Amino acid sequence: MRMLSVPGHFGELLQGRLGPEGPVALMTLPLPLPVIAAQVTGPGAAVAGPLPPPLARGLLRRLGLGFPGRVLIRARLPVGGGAGCSTAALVALARLAGWRGDPMDLARACVAVEGASDPLMLPGAGRLLWASREGRVLGAMPPLARCEIVGGFFGPPQATRDAGAFADISDLIAGWRAADLPRQAALASESAARRWGDDRAAQAARALGALGWTAAHTGSARGLIFRRGAVPPCWRAALLAAGGRSLLRFRVGGE
Known part of the structure; x- marks a missing residue:
């Protein structure tokens, strides 16, 4: 039985627009604790837990991956609370499905399916100014x-x-x-x-x-x-x- 966990964040230190017409940018507050635990519980192609199946299917399709089996996802902090549970669930699913590619490709796929994404999949996320609705790094901080x-x-x-x-x-x-x-x-x-x-x-x-x-x-x-x-x-x-x-x-x- 394959299992993994993904750390989240705890809101943002800074978030807002860069100028009246600029992108929404944020600087995340890293949370050194897992917010999502995920495991493959058996054969099949389904997901149970806080990740909506349409988002799961959309992510895997964009990454060229298939379901690794029946996936159970558990949130350890409140979903929708701003701890990155939704993005962490997508990251967990991708990794269980065998994703080993460029983290930026994973980031863009997450943004495409959920509309806005936290930079949880990127190394050194706490040092980045991140365009959460565009899936791109705006600079180092x-x-x-x-x-x-x-x-x-x-x-x-x-x-x-x-x-x-x-x-x-x-x-x-x-x-x-x-x-x-x-x-x-x-x-x-x-x-x-x-x-x-x-x-x-x-x-x-x-x-x-x-x-x-x-x-x-x-x-x-x-x-x-x-x-x-x-x-x-x-x-x-x-x-x-x-x-x-x-x-x-x-x-x-x-x-």
Whole structure:
């Protein structure tokens, strides 16, 4: 029985348009935890779990692959929450089906079938400025500095927004290129606020003394950014009281 897992992301540090007519661009927040587990459970040509069969068939057709058998996919975090579960499920299916090609070809296939894609299949995704609706790398970015994230999912899943609904973040992209961790946290907070306003996560960040907060711009994931070792012991109780669910804590950055 073949099995594999695929890590996801935890929303975006930055997301929005590059100018009034520019593409939707994002800088992902890597999540060093698997969000999808997939396995081949027997012979056949079907998929069960959160990945809709039409998307599965469309992806395999574009990659010139067939079903590896009956595939069972399980999500370990809320689907539609902004943790990359949909893209991770496509990546898992492709790998189970034998995909060993160029990651950019896989990225473009994912965008073609789901309309927008996270760069989970690319090495060093946290260093990329990514056009999520075009499946292309717009440039290299300095990674998030070493830090600790606590967060969870606040409210119901969110649908992908129309491209025109995103705020312009050209100024935030420029500022990121010369930022240390406190400045990065401030820029991530501003990007999240342009999408969500004074969100419950923003209020929790202030109450807990976080450097800032980050959000899925088309999902319910929210994270608070701390220096490593500076997370207060009461963080879990505070996020639960604010309405957070499926809470998690992880270290990231500097890679």
